[in-house]
Amino acid sequence: MKPWNLCFALALLVLATAWGGAAAPAASPALTVYLVRHAEKELAPGLSDPPLTAAGQARAQALVGALRRAHPAVLFTTNTQRTRATLAPLATATGLAPRPYNAQQPQALADTLRRAYAGRAVVVVGHSNTLLPLLAALGAPAPVPEIPDDEYSYLFEVRVPAQGPATVRVRHYGAR
Structure with a gap:
């Protein structure tokens, strides 16, 4: 083999190794957030912090x-x-102690979840008027226009990737 052919072949080998041999960076695993509204509450008038009913x-x-x-x-x-x-x-x-959050600050919770729990699953319990704003703060589309006062069965499974849009899967749990 002539010297210039050998140099050309070596150059091609080096380029092929550099392009094909470099591993692509691993994608960050998605955060999974399970959002649920509190279960059925006592509706007696005058209760500022009602407990759950038997159904709840x-x-x-x-x-x-x-x-x-x-x-x-x-x-x-x-x-x-x-x-x-x-x-x-x-x-x-699960043996986990629940942590309180301020439902009036959905973006703060969404930022904390993205930063501290990427690649893991998280459960958040809120209220009919706070879950959809939290979905929006996570970058997920609202799967329903509102959560009615008498609807307690929604279980929103939100996948929040490191890059790209969040997605929502609507599930239900308990008696309908």
């Missing part, structure tokens, strides 16, 4: 089954009796 307690138990395979890293709840009670059976089953 049954739904809270059903949440454990619905999220059994999710293996959440953390549980978040607002500071109301009904949200804490909705999350209590799951907290017991």
